[in-house]
Amino acid sequence: MQVCKTSNHLLLSQSFRTVGKTAFVHASPSELYFAGFALNTIYERRIKLINVSPSVTNMHILEPDSPFFRISYKKPSRLVPGYHIVVKVEFLPKDQYRVYEDRILVHTADRDQNLIIPLIAFPVINHVNVPSAINLADTRLGESAKKEITILSETPVEFSYQVKILQKSNQITLSPLEGIVSLEAPAKLLIMYEPQEYCTTQCIFEVLTSQFAFQPLKCLITAKSRPGHGAKIHLDKKESCVVRPLDRIRLAKLAMQVSSLMFQYDLRRLSTTI
Numbered sequence: 001m002q003v004c005k006t007s008n009h010l011l012l013s014q015s016f017r018t019v020g021k022t023a024f025v026h027a028s029p030s031e032l033y034f035a036g037f038a039l040n041t042i043y044e045r046r047i048k049l050i051n052v053s054p055s056v057t058n059m060h061i062l063e064p065d066s067p068f069f070r071i072s073y074k075k076p077s078r079l080v081p082g083y084h085i086v087v088k089v090e091f092l093p094k095d096q097y098r099v100y101e102d103r104i105l106v107h108t109a110d111r112d113q114n115l116i117i118p119l120i121a122f123p124v125i126n127h128v129n130v131p132s133a134i135n136l137a138d139t140r141l142g143e144s145a146k147k148e149i150t151i152l153s154e155t156p157v158e159f160s161y162q163v164k165i166l167q168k169s170n171q172i173t174l175s176p177l178e179g180i181v182s183l184e185a186p187a188k189l190l191i192m193y194e195p196q197e198y199c200t201t202q203c204i205f206e207v208l209t210s211q212f213a214f215q216p217l218k219c220l221i222t223a224k225s226r227p228g229h230g231a232k233i234h235l236d237k238k239e240s241c242v243v244r245p246l247d248r249i250r251l252a253k254l255a256m257q258v259s260s261l262m263f264q265y266d267l268r269r270l271s272t273t274i
Contacts, residue, residue: 016103016105016106016107016114016115016116017113017114017116018113018114018115018116019031019115019116019117019118020115021052021115022108022110022113022114022115023052023053023110023113024051024052024053024057024059024108024109024110024113025049025050025051025052025053025057025059025106025108025115026049026050026052027047027048027049027050027106027115027117028047028048028050029047030117031117031118031119031120032045032047032089032117032118032119032120033120033121033122033213034091034100034119034120034121034122035121035122035124035213036122036123036124036126036155037091037093037097037121037123038093039093039094039095039096039097040092040093040094041092041093042090042091042092043090043091043092043121044088044089044090044091045088045089045091046086046087046088046089047086047087047089047104047117048084048085048086048087049061049084049085049087049106050082050083050084051079051080051081051082051083051084052081053081054081055081056078056079056080056081057079057108057109058079058108058109059079059085059106059107059108060106060107060108061073061075061085061087061104061105061106061107062104062105062106062107063104064102064103064104064119065102065103066100066102067094068091068092068093068094068100068102068121069089069090069091069100069102069119070089070090070092071087071088071089071090071104072087072088072090073085073086073087073088074086087104089104089119091119091121093121097123097155097156097157098122098123098157099120099121099122099123099212100119100120100121100122101118101119101120101121102118102119103116103117103118103119104116104117104119105117120212120213122211122212122213123155123157123211124155124211125151125152125153125159125181125209125211125214126152126153126154126155127150127151127152127153127154128151128152128207128209128217129149129150129151129152130149130207130217130219131219132218132219132220133219133220133221133222134147134191134219134220134221134222135222135223136191136193136221136222136223136224137222137223137224138224138226139193139195139223139224139225139226140195140225140226140227141195141196141197141198141225141226141227143195144192144193144194145192145193145223146190146191146192146193147190147191148188148189148190148191149188149189149191149207150186150187150188150189151181151186151187151188151189151207151209152181152186152187153181153182153183153186154183155183156182156183157182157183158180158181158182159180159181159182159209159210159211160178160179160180160181160209160210161178161179161180161181161187161207161208161209161210162177162178162207162208162209163176163177163178163189163205163206163207164205164206164207164208164216165177165203165204165205166204166205166206166218167202167203167204167205168203169201169202169203169221169223170196170201171193171194171195171196171201171223172191172192172193172201172203172221172223173191173192173194174189174190174191174192174203174205175189175190175192176189181209189207191221193221193223195223195225197225198225198226198227199224199225200222200223200224200225201222201223201224202220202221202222202223203220203221203223204218204219204220204221205218205219205221206218206219207219
């Protein structure tokens, strides 16, 4: 196993811009991430450099610049088509929790498409307990239901977060919509459901953080109300009432039947009078 030393001549005379694959070599993965770390701990990943050309090829692998990343590999005498070199990448964070960036450069005979493999290490928020769906069912009118979501960081780094409402409901509120989370101060997102009418309502939101490469977490809230303690069905009063959807249909049909009977009764009275 050999440790690569940077060739200043290649760095000065060549450009390295292509990510992923050239006509001679394919890097798998094309980018290397170290998501989450502790200081003074060694983390190891591997990259395959595959010869995708139709003939034997030679490549020069240039090491990262910073002291936090170190590479080693065993280079064969002949890299025939389809064969690969395994490059071991070690990451050792020493100074602080932050984003570390570097690169591996691969030089081949294709001078215009030399390969660059980005290396990125970053601290992460360990616990963002956002479920994909939340159900708040059977909440009485006049009452409320609530749920808390905890955002917790286990690294001594402050992260900002933001809550974005994608589908709004006037009966569901979320607070706060932004804030800071740290090791000493986890954040709590409060979801409050206060039904104003007898129905089912939905709200969709997503949580974003300042963590590098963080994927937004989306959640669908479904909330359903039910009549309160004193709710009654009123048939002959103009005051507001709570009526189930099926009862509305039955009442509408009943009203049509009563109206038809009254009309027939009026016709019979009219014919008798004449």
